[in-house]
Amino acid sequence: MELPFNVANHLDKTLRAAASTLGLAERGFEPEIRVADPANGDFQANGALAFAKREKQNPRALGQQIVDQLGSLKAGFDITLAGPGFINFRIKPEALLTWLEVYDSEEHLQTGASSARAGQTWVVDYSSPNTAKQMHVGHLRSAVIGEAICRLLAFSGAKVIRDNHIGDWGTQFGKLIWAYKRHLDQAALGREPLVEFERLYKLGNQAAESDPAVLAEAQQELVRLQGGDADNLAIWKRINDVSLAAFQEIYDQFGIRFDYTLGESFYNDKVGRVYRELTDCGLAQESQGALVVFHPEHPRFKSQPFIIRKRDGAANYASSDLATILYRVEHFQVDGAAYVIDFRQSDHMDQLFLTAGKWFERTGRKLPQLEHVDFGTVLGEDNKPLKTRSGENIRLKDLLDEARERAYQLVSAKSPEFPEAERRAIAAVVGVASVQYADLSQNRSSDYVFSWDKMISLEGNTAAYLLYAVARIRSIFRRAGLDAAVPPVVGATAPATPQEIALARKLAKFPDAVQLATNTLRPHFLGLYLYELAGDYSTFYAADKVIVDDPAVRARRLLLCHRTLIILETGLHLLGLRTLERM
RNA sequence: GUCCCCGUAGCUCAGCUGGAUAGAGCAUCGGUUUUCUAAACCGACGGUCGCGUGUUCGAGUCACGCCGGGGACGCCA
Secondary structure: OOOOOOHHHHHHHHHHHHHHHOOOHHHOOOOOEEEOOOOOOOEEEOHHHHHHHHHOOOHHHHHHHHHHOOHHHOOOEEEEEEOOOEEEEEEOHHHHHHHHHHOOOHHHHHHHHOOOOOOOEEEEEOOOOEOOOOOEHHHHHHHHHHHHHHHHHHHOOOEEEEEOOOEOOOOHHHHHHHHHHHHOOHHHHHHOHHHHHHHHHHHHHHHHHHOHHHHHHHHHHHHHHHOOOHHHHHHHHHHHHHHHHHHHHHHHHHOOOOOEOOOHHHHHHHHHHHHHHHHHOOOEEEEOOEEEEOOOOOOOOOOOOEEEEOOOOOOOHHHHHHHHHHHHHHHHOOOEEEEEOOHHHHHHHHHHHHHHHHHHHHOOOOOOEEEEEOOOOEEOOOOOEOOOOOOOOOEHHHHHHHHHHHHHHHHHHHOOOOOHHHHHHHHHHHHHHHHHHHHHOOOOOOOEEOOHHHHHOOOOOOHHHHHHHHHHHHHHHHHOOOOOOOOOOOOOOOOOOHHHHHHHHHHOOHHHHHHHHHHHOOOHHHHHHHHHHHHHHHHHHHHOOOOOOOHHHHHHHHHHHHHHHHHHHHHHHHOOOOOOOOO
16 A cells, blocks of 8 residues: 555556556557546556557457456555546545655655666756856746756756856957957956956957958957967956856856856867768768768758858867767766757757767767757747847846845835845845746746746746745744644544645655656646645645644644645755745 | 748646646636735636648647748858
8 A cells, every 4th residue: 555656657567567467568558647637536547548449449348457457556546447448546545645654855755756867877058158248038048947957857866967068169259358458447357257358349349340450460369369379378268267257146046056167168179080080980071161961861951061160170069069979978978968958059959969860870889868958038028039128138147136126025015024134035035936937837948928027926836826835834833833844743644625635646746747847858847736736735725724633633734734845845946946934 | 942849718828748528827707814924715707729621439739731920041159
């Protein structure tokens, strides 16, 4: 009757065994376990339908045969055959109780989840801004989604390598160094270095446009940099160091810390090998002076080249991305790589993956699982890419400042009795979490409309709603003089009221939500689950008073409160959000 | 021109890879607090799933064709 961590996987395994006994497994029976509509059960197996169709059998008769083999499940589930052949599983309240008793902390939830990807190594390539420029809204989604994916993969047992593939090498450095040497404002550099770099770049760019002599000088600076000139290298390094320090101020707010920052410059000396290998294995060819790869079998890439070396002999991002894959395989032995990059680069990613696949095949290497984790654009209320009134990119720093300020106004209005410092601290969590969650709560593939009112008005599927549920649970413990870390749940009985049962059933589906979000690399599945869980909790909270005299009832409701708390917090932490004691 | 993505309630979005009567939030209307945070809860209203063919026991989901929106297409990343 004890349930394993992931109930759906347990059902899947048991049904496969049953199918094997019946001789169906060899003919390709798949259980197809899905989360069910609560009215029908907790999980359903749809496999009998597809199988019966293929084998021209009666699906209900087949379903009954399978159900007859499921005796071992009867202690924990009510099993029914329904409709044209669905097998429905409803977890019994007593079984829910045992599950809730076992998974009593973030650590134990992690232990339960960690078998899924134990032994795997994944690199997640995300954020990846250009140095010497400020991060803006365009950099928001990669950072937020990427971090959530890192945490999901790590939670399911993978070793995760966070790699910031920064744009730290390019032609812009000629003009920038030219201006840096002549027009650097030290005071401005101390205040806001990236603003100063942007000013210098614009200045150098304008000067080069209006004066051919300056252009020549800037090109010379670039040549010197690429030739290893000590002065220029020092300036370049300074620019990058200062840029990364500024980026980290943003990352800190999102809880991001990279393991590696291997940008384009790192692969500078590694592209030669790519040219050689791709040429030697017959993939690359000369075309219009450039080195390119075509894919004859592809409707588009048979004529649209993948340019891996420019006509002038220089590398571009195709070459460095190919070198990056090789490095990650040889140096980190990765099993998978997730690229959290704008959907507009899907052509590039498709060409990259296709090329890498053939390259690795021809050189006898094993290709890791390569995933383009694409995402849409952040739009303004006018449905066009989000900009300031004057048409500039919105700086991420300003965006987060505004988020905290708006949250502060709200906290101050709702909880004026809290001390100023605490209201600031709460606002920092709520503000940043609102921005993160607005992004994570919807399918990353589509564009989304950025709306302060929607994300911070705190109604519906928002960070604040979830944080509020957490705060209310913590409040119960606080008011009752109990420590939420050691909840008094001994003697808890199985969930009994409709609201208790609905909540408990939802709690036991956390593993399924995590698995779905991780396997599809789509964090919104977890967000949606947490929102529904918070909703079930709110319903329970309104219907069933927790601190009551009956010790058994009180213990079981405290158990439900506590498990809701740890699952909400674990889930929010997996998405990269911080949580609060009160708000 | 070629290729990719999107089109679901007035608005913003889910819909777990073909399953049961298409779901939430906002907005609108109505109700709930002597009780653990009302930033909450309960209820009502609201749908030719862009349009049309087709595939099959079953299509918002798959195929093809239109219509509408966005994007990418040779040396920026």
